[in-house]
Amino acid sequence: MELEKIDKIIEKYSSDSSSLTSILSEIQAEYSFLPQDVLKRVAEKLEIPMTQLFGVVNFYKIFKLEPSGKYIIRVCLGTACHVKGAHGILEEFERKLKIRVGETTKDLAFTLEKVNCLGCCSLGPVAMVNDDHCGQMNAVKVNSLLKRLSSSGKY
Ligand code: FES
Numbered sequence: 327m328e329l330e331k332i333d334k335i336i337e338k339y340s341s342d343s344s345s346l347t348s349i350l351s352e353i354q355a356e357y358s359f360l361p362q363d364v365l366k367r368v369a370e371k372l373e374i375p376m377t378q379l380f381g382v383v384n385f386y387k388i389f390k391l392e393p394s395g396k397y398i399i400r401v402c403l404g405t406a407c408h409v410k411g412a413h414g415i416l417e418e419f420e421r422k423l424k425i426r427v428g429e430t431t432k433d434l435a436f437t438l439e440k441v442n443c444l445g446c447c448s449l450g451p452v453a454m455v456n457d458d459h460c461g462q463m464n465a466v467k468v469n470s471l472l473k474r475l476s477s478s479g480k481y
Contacts, residue, residue, distance in 0.1 A: 343372040359390040395437035400454040406447035418468040
């Protein structure tokens with residue numbers, strides 16, 4: 327981990343602890359998660375206890391302590407998608423990826439998450455792969471989607 331890069335981000339905010347969420351957001355944008363040694367450096371530079379830092383990291387769901395997969399799959403479990411079988415879609419992803427929701431595959435290819443609404447309820451059940459919406463999902467589409475992403479070799 328390049329601690330000089332971390333120091334530069336912190337210095338950009340004048341080492342001001344009130345900018346902690348901005349500092350953490352920028353670091354996470356750089357590394358895709360918040361590694362332990364980086365958090366330790368942030369705490370040292372801002373002169374705040376690790377407990378305070380973890381309090382902020384755990385409060386905001388956007389912060390991740392583990393690396394995410396190349397493909398982040400978000401399955402909507404909002405009401406409109408729920409009534410159209412979203413839980414079955416989520417279970418199919420879990421079964422095929424051999425992970426539970428909230429987990430990442432060992433090869434860091436896929437992270438599986440659940441969300442409450444993706445804003446396109448008429449397309450339900452909906453999943454998202456990174457920034458792309460996948461509407462009217464079913465088990466066949468889950469399998470072909472995963473096959474296509476796996477064979478693309480982009481991760
Ligand atoms: S409830 Fe699923 S997109 Fe709105």
